[in-house]
Amino acid sequence: MRRVHAIEVQVLEMINASAQSVDPNEFLCMMRAEDGVIMELVLLPGTVSGDSHGIIDVWMAPVDFSLCGSVHSHPGPSHRPSDDDLEFFRRWGGVHIISCRPYDMGSWGAYDSNGRKVDLKVIH
Template identity: 40%
Template sequence: MNVVRIRRELLEYLLELARDFYPNEFAGFLREKNGVFEEVLLAPNPHFGTTSAFFDLWMLPYDENIKGTVHSHPSPSPWPSRADLHFFSKFGGVHLIIAYPFTEDDVRAYLSNGNPVRIEVVD
């Protein structure tokens, strides 16, 4: 995979969530439809802190359309931490990180192995 596609409305909503949760992180799961990320699902029973986000994966509904994750970094670093890479390796798919100050330029996408992927925003 060389590129991940995301609907503009979803990206704008994710940026808004990152700003609203600041200075804490937020995290969610991305639903894909026809090769484009269209929706975010916030996990049940979340704990969003200043350095991490936790949730109960066992409470997620079975959904074949969940193809990725998203979380924010309340710092300007868009790079995955060791904990991020560990989570990526367990969950699979594409993983978005939205770094402070939470603009479109502060969003990065990674594969499960931590390799970056280009983001294409679609209308």
């Protein structure tokens, strides 16, 4: 998977708006990047947004190498990955964004497949 270094601000806004609209459930989808920049959210069949800690069924994902990772929301104050999240990140690879309340430009974090924080530049 190609290295991702930035995200379009519109994508972040869409993540926050979607997370806000399903709160107190979790929002969950995949992301697509071009030239290392996250440009698009990709909803997949098998994506759930429920109050259980939903994780995408990886095996439902089409083979699409432009997919760069996942995004999901935490209806709580922390965007730290849970143990389930870390397990998923490890299996999937790529970069993963978690957005938490209050779903603004400061309430998200990006993580690599080992659960380490990744610095993503926000492109305006």
